[in-house]
Amino acid sequence: MTDFPLLDLAAFAAADPEGRAAIGAEVDRICRETGFLAVTGHGVPDEVIENLWSHARTFFAQSPEDKHKVAPTPGGPYGYLGPGTEALAKSRGEDTPPDLKESFNGGPAAIPPGETDPDALAFCYAPTPFPALPGFKDAWRTYYAEMETLAARIMEVFAVALDLPADHFAPFISTPISGMRALNYPAQDKAPKENQLRAGAHTDYGSLTILLPEPGSRGLEILTPEGTWRGIPPVDGAFVINIGDLMALWTNGRWTSTLHRVVTPPDWATKTRMSIAYFHQPNWHAEIKPLSGPASGSVTSGPYLMSKFAAANG
Ligand SMILES: O=C(O)CCC(=O)C(=O)O
């Protein structure tokens, strides 16, 4: 797709204030329409990416018994979520069969000093049960740390796009509670149930998602402002990013948290798809309310995330 919008972060970093404002204006335009764009000039080393792909492949190739050895703690979101556990459309109150996927999930590397909120400790600060595969944890944590830095840089662009000081969002994302998932959509040996997709239509819950679809894979679709589904293929050397519900709320609906899904193209039932998704989420206690306009519908980041996860995994 040639007209998929690009944000070149290296160009943004090198630009003067006028140049930054121009890039910001373009990001503002995209975020009002779909909030989906590709990020280049990101500086994430290829070996960090390749290393995680390779470990994720090894993880999913294990037997179901071995994968279930890293089952989540009760109520916790991390570890291995097997087939049949999640229906993303349920996060919007739509009752569908479970998504045709499996995932490995991990959370923040450390608990902020002084955090005592029992829900925060049991949910987003639950320990990540890592598999005993040599090098897996290190590959995961290294990629996760890269995403945390990258997300903070993108949030600066968002601030500029909204005519705010570049560091406007910094206090809200100083101890982010971002989750990361490696997703595997297995080959389908039988016909799906009615309304059963690889990932049901949903919006993402947080501030920003940084997605890496497996090179050459297909199936991600977004709902365009015209109301039609449009395929988003992987972009060479780039991450696909999209904004989530909290950016839409922060901007009082100026920006769109776009509905998206993962379908199985007709010739793809025998093929797998993998992706790695980093869901950037503001601090547990961050109060998100519109930057301007009537202050309706403010939410607290952590409890909002927890309620959405519970709905999709109930
Ligand atoms: O696998 C993908 O490409 C996207 C998955 C997704 O949208 C999600 O898990 O929120």
Ligand SMILES: [Fe+2]
């Ligand atoms: Fe999503």
